[in-house]
Amino acid sequence: MLECKKITKRYGRKTAVDQVSFAIEPGRIYAMLGPNGSGKTTLMKMAVGLVKPDAGNFFYNGSPVDKNSRREVAYMSTEPYFYSWMTVKDVGRYYADFFEDFSEKRYQELLERMELTSDMRTKTLSSGMMAKLKIAVTMARSAKVYLLDEPLNGIDLLARDEIIASMMEAAAPDVALVISSHLVDELEKIVDTAIFIKQSHLAGVWEVKELQETQGKSVTDKYREIYGHGGEGYEKADEI
């Protein structure tokens, strides 16, 4: 479905993503895990063409990602990006104008759940409200792949439940969700697969269930193992 092959991105002397390969399959929910600066955001941005790789590429259904793949791949950035003159209603109109899979009805439902109103101006929203708006407008699309970069950042506990519920409602046999977050505990309950990124490399991809059954470990345990003391063996995984 969505696959990256030996993808590399450098910013000057710093390598943000180094020779990473993995595949996202439909019907699954993925957690993309790793500390700040490990390369998760760069990877997601390359998947939608916002960042161009120096080597390798992302492929959607066998073709390099481009404007056509953006019709079916929804990305939620961690940074606010709406035009400053926009209201919450304008944001919905913008998405409706450009994405055929955008449902204004679903958007309204999500806004109500997130306690946002159409007349709110985006430039006056708090960071928590902005995070809710980003998730509402992204999840109002009926995309095939959702790439959600830190959707739970800056969100209080109760709103977090609403966001997780709205993400789960998008799960379907032909849909894949990739969620990056530092809140490993929260993600563990909902994901099927965990992708670990460490120091710009792929440290490994594990099925959550398999991890529990074969290694007796939770995703949190694995996270500690990889990024804590003694995680030196995970600098680079084989291609997956």
Add this chain to the structure above:
Amino acid sequence: MRKLMKYELRKTLFSKLILLAVTAVAEAAFLAGVFLKWDNGLGAGISVLMLCAMIGIFYIGIESLLVFHRDLNTKQSYMLFLTPKSSWQILGTKVLENGISIFITGLFFAALAAIDVSVAVLYIGGLQEFLDTVRRVTSMFRFEISVSSGDILIVFFSILSSWLMTITTGYLAIVLAATVLAGKRFSGLASFGLYLLITFGESELIGYLPDLGSLLANSGAVIAAGFALTGLMYGLSCWIMERKLSV
């Protein structure tokens, strides 16, 4: 492309509204000058209206570049580049929006000038008297213009070709700076430096055009070269945006 156009026009709405507001004030002063025989108001109105027309059209001409620079160097770029539109469509819409905005602004000021002259003729008591009044108030110059339709066409295409070349050169400079500097602090200055450099290169290239013997042929060659360079700048910008630009 219609949807992109809608939002490109919206991005420049604020400056157009300011221009409209200043023009409205100047127009009010002009009309007060005409109806109340208030020479100072008439003079100020005419001066500000002429300034609005000239500076307004110039600003709208370069505003597209300022907006494009912001589009590539802030997170707002995601609004454009997350849509299922190619760089060719995005940049093409920007060129079109700029052309339409300049054209409509020019048309607006031309229409306003025609209306103002008509109003003045009706209320001051004749074109000659109106022109005399204008001359007296502003101590204006005397123009004597004699043009053929061929001259008008050459001037029209010269303006079109040089505007297109200027705007696409500006886009290329901004794309190059954004690609290399990726939103860093001095990318605006770098864009301007690159713009001057590319413009110098273009004028050097045009300087190599052979003398074709007549003014018409030479003008035609310069216009054609301008269009060719426009195509090159536009193509290069889009290619870099598609392949190399990270926002």
